[in-house]
Amino acid sequence: MLQALPILAGGALGSYVLYRNEVPAYLAALPTLGALALAVLFVVFLPPLLWRRWRYEIRLLEVDLQRGLLRVTRTLVPMARVQHVDTRQGPLQRRFGLSTVVFYTAAGPNEIPQLASGTAAEVRDRIAELTREADEL
Secondary structure, eight states: OTTHHHHHHHHHHHHHHHHHTTOOHHHHTHHHHHHHHHHHIIIIIHHHHHHHTOEEEEOSSEEEEEEOSSSOEEEEEEGGGOOEEEEEOOHHHHHHTEEEEEEEETTEEEEEEEEEHHHHHHHHHHHHHHHHHHHHO
16 A cells, blocks of 8 residues: 555656646646556555465475466475574554564575464464474484
């Protein structure tokens, strides 16, 4: 939702500049209307599409992450490489009862976003348990 604010601001600025340069009002409104259409696309239609394309699977030896709409990215993270795992929850997530599971490797963090808080705790514990088992092997 916040990514729509710069788009709306740019459209409003474009309309203002056109209006100040004595362009007819109905033409000066076009940048704002176009920005509004883009904002609706980004806020209403795109998030559900992206969410439906998000997949994760926790296996004995790896975590498989897949995401993307047009360009699909698949990441396999070996359990032996996971250093630690935690859950993160911002104010908006807290409001809706969601959490993000973040697990760290030497290459950087990987995350499974927007899980129900109970599910996120189970996923975190499962990855931590499998990480300990991978260390023992």
